[in-house]
Amino acid sequence: MDRILEPEVMDTWLEATAYDAMDFTAVNMAFATDAIALDPNAVKVLDIGTGTARIPILMCQHRPQYLITGIDLAQSMLIIGQRNLEEARLTQRIRLERVDSKRMPYPDLEFDMVVSNSLVHHLAEPLVLFKEISRLVKPDGAILIRDLIRPEIDESVNELVAKFGGDYDPQQQQLFRDSLKAALTLAEVTDLIDRVGLTGVKLSQTSELHWTLERQKNIIDRI
Secondary structure, eight states, X not given: OOOOOOOSOXXXXXXXXXXXXXXXXXHHHHHHHHHHHHOTTOOEXXXXXXXXXXXXXXXXXHOTTOEEEEEESOHHHHHHHHHHHHHHTOTTTEEEEEOOTTSOOSOTTXXXXXXXXXXXXXXXXXXXXXXXXXXXXXXXXXXXXXXXXXXXXXXHHHHHHHHHOTTSOHHHHHHHHHHHHHOBOHHHHHHHHHHHTOOSOEEEXXXXXXXXXXXXXXXXXXX
């Protein structure tokens, strides 16, 4: 199945509220746990495509030294995210900024860890994002990128939506369906890694729905 792009930015209030209302608790907790394991002692962390900031909140609740910058292009998502930060009392440790992931205004090698969950499928040219991640993370820094895998055939999309999105309303199911069709295959992600020259990373399929690219802190020194 060929890739079918969806809008890069989900910035209507209806889309943002529908997204924040979807129950990603288990998925977000798994991502936060995996990220922490890659570098529990990091300080400066960048979350690219932070959405409504659910993952940074979880990470900071478990690691009191983390200082997280969360970026997104969708202003409506960031407004909801700021409310979530206030409710969690984490506004001093998590900063949300409206920034384009393809042109991030941060110095080279600025972050101990760079994470991104479910952003790649929104980008028409994800190579630019991978170049920015390589630029911003420290040479021994941790990386965790996770996103959906595009099924081989359209029928599989409907099966996955029925299996994993059965409790979603029609709009949420359509968002899920569009995201699966816009996702990358493992082969496409591998090509991006090779073209950017990211070293010390591991790519694998980690669920029926997801691929994960990860690098543990200091792994470069061990290979």
